[in-house]
Amino acid sequence: MPSTPGDDSDLTNHQRAAAASEHGAAYRLDYIAASKLPTPWAVFDIHVFVDPATAKEHLLLTLGNVGDGLPVLARVHSECLTGDALFSQRCDCGAQLEAALQAIAKQGRGALLYLRQEGRGIGLVNKIRAYQLQDQGADTVEANERLGFPADMRRYDLCRPMLDHAGIRSLRLMTNNPRKVAAMEKLGIQVVERLPLQVNRNPYNENYLTTKASKLGHWLKDRS
Numbered sequence: 510m511p512s513t514p515g516d517d518s519d520l521t522n523h524q525r526a527a528a529a530s531e532h533g534a535a536y537r538l539d540y541i542a543a544s545k546l547p548t549p550w551a552v553f554d555i556h557v558f559v560d561p562a563t564a565k566e567h568l569l570l571t572l573g574n575v576g577d578g579l580p581v582l583a584r585v586h587s588e589c590l591t592g593d594a595l596f597s598q599r600c601d602c603g604a605q606l607e608a609a610l611q612a613i614a615k616q617g618r619g620a621l622l623y624l625r626q627e628g629r630g631i632g633l634v635n636k637i638r639a640y641q642l643q644d645q646g647a648d649t650v651e652a653n654e655r656l657g658f659p660a661d662m663r664r665y666d667l668c669r670p671m672l673d674h675a676g677i678r679s680l681r682l683m684t685n686n687p688r689k690v691a692a693m694e695k696l697g698i699q700v701v702e703r704l705p706l707q708v709n710r711n712p713y714n715e716n717y718l719t720t721k722a723s724k725l726g727h728w729l730k731d732r733s
């Protein structure tokens with residue numbers, strides 16, 4: 510298992526988080542603070558939480574009254590520094606983030622959970638290592654496996670304290686990932702509707718998206 514200083518991923522975080530929620534106990538996140546987050550599309554409320562098991566910060570953006578018991582238009586988004594902040598076209602993350610915030614703004618009500626689970630949980634350093642293997646011909650799943658990681662190491666039980674904090678019990682979830690829908694339902698969060706979020710298919714992410722559909726089970730149509 511590769512491990513370097515600054516490698517924030519990985520089995521260590523995963524094991525710490527798993528230990529923290531052992532025996533079916535509710536996952537614990539500490540709520541720290543909230544403020545306003547003006548974006549080009551709406552002024553969101555931003556809430557920051559810290560995971561005491563991993564010291565990772567996780568964010569919840571809300572818009573409007575989401576604690577009224579009605580289903581909430583929502584996106585559960587895993588961190589992708591390259592896509593979300595650096596405009597990478599290797600994946601669809603940045604475009605999905607923007608589209609989700611725009612959809613919530615249009616609705617005037619909704620929530621976005623920004624989970625610091627970079628690289629499907631393997632961390633930034635290992636994601637770039639995985640990209641290097643992909644440059645040599647591996648697909649996104651094979652690259653993870655060659656590095657000694659499972660295809661997807663993310664966990665979603667940390668969503669529950671964030672949703673509880675906002676009083677959210679049911680979702681209209683924007684995702685193409687069946688694991689996210691199943692994970693929410695396992696947490697006791699009802700998914701009343703699953704909304705596809707297919708944006709920015711391009712020559713650089715064509716293979717990545719095809720592999721997501723064939724190996725990770727994503728609901729993706731050929732064209733977006």
Ligand SMILES: Nc1nc2c(ncn2[C@@H]2O[C@H](COP(=O)(O)OP(=O)(O)OP(=O)(O)O)[C@@H](O)[C@H]2O)c(=O)[nH]1
Nearest residue numbers: 586587588589600626627628629639649684685686
């Ligand atoms: N290990 C690895 N992670 C990647 C790669 N490309 C993108 N990622 C990560 O994959 C994750 C994508 O997360 P989400 O945007 O929540 O997407 P998803 O779970 O595929 O499902 P959707 O809800 O349909 O978007 C992020 O953590 C990215 O950093 C890759 O090639 N290898």
Ligand SMILES: [Zn+2]
Nearest residue numbers: 589592600602
């Ligand atoms: Zn990405």
